[in-house]
Amino acid sequence: MRLHEEVRYEAGPEAVFAVLTDPEFLVARCRASGALEQSTDVVPSGAGCRVTVRRALPTRGLPDAAARFLGERMVLAETVVWGPAQDGGRRGSLHVVIEGAPVTLTGEVALSPAGAGCVQVFDADLVAKVPLFGGKVEQAAAPALRAGLLAEAELAGQWLAQRS
Template structure:
């Protein structure tokens, strides 16, 4: 099944890339998704190409009860976003892969970070979600799509709060907290 989700970030493209590559922010968004356990690894440079890899253990409460036997009491989700260097306008593209360990589900697709005319930035995830359980594939894909959409909606809320919290502050318009 096709899955497309767009997040709106109230900041410019360069600041959005800095945010997406900030390990502290990535930890915060993973925690907000309900992760019981987490691991975050950011490599590269947000001013160039960078890769963000997360692993999180999530409860299976969003998966229909009759399908939980396929995944158990928690699911281990590995997500890799590989972002290419920015174009002159700050836009960038990349790839995204989401795999659920122990479950026959995988999302693979493209990402895009695009500045808008209003000074904000959109981040789009667009890919194919596949389950390889013949009889239950459609139901598993629907459940996984709902979980991924929910996680990305949480990410948008976390990003907005992060941006608001780091935009205010003394003299130079920055807080004394680490910058995204």
């Protein structure tokens, strides 16, 4: 299942990139998502960086079938590899897995100038490798993933507003 989301910010791409790669923001993002535990890592790589976030989340609120399959908590492991700044923006590869479940989200994230601010675009494929039920799992997971992306963007916007 293809996921496409766009988020607009009042700040430019480099300011948004600085927030999205700030270790303090990453921890705050995990806590805001209700993480029971988390680990974060930002490793510079040339003019880009690799951001890794791993968090355990409660499964309450998920459809019953998903909660039964995952247990009381699920562990999301997310990696974004950001490239160098180019054309006023940045691009990165995105990979998210639910540990212990055959569900992945793989794609791209981009920050591009847009007027006085920027737009963040997520283009990714959500794949559930579950025989006969993969499509239903994808349909059940997609709203939670979209909500997570939008919640992260809202928190990033708040961080930007506090720091300007």
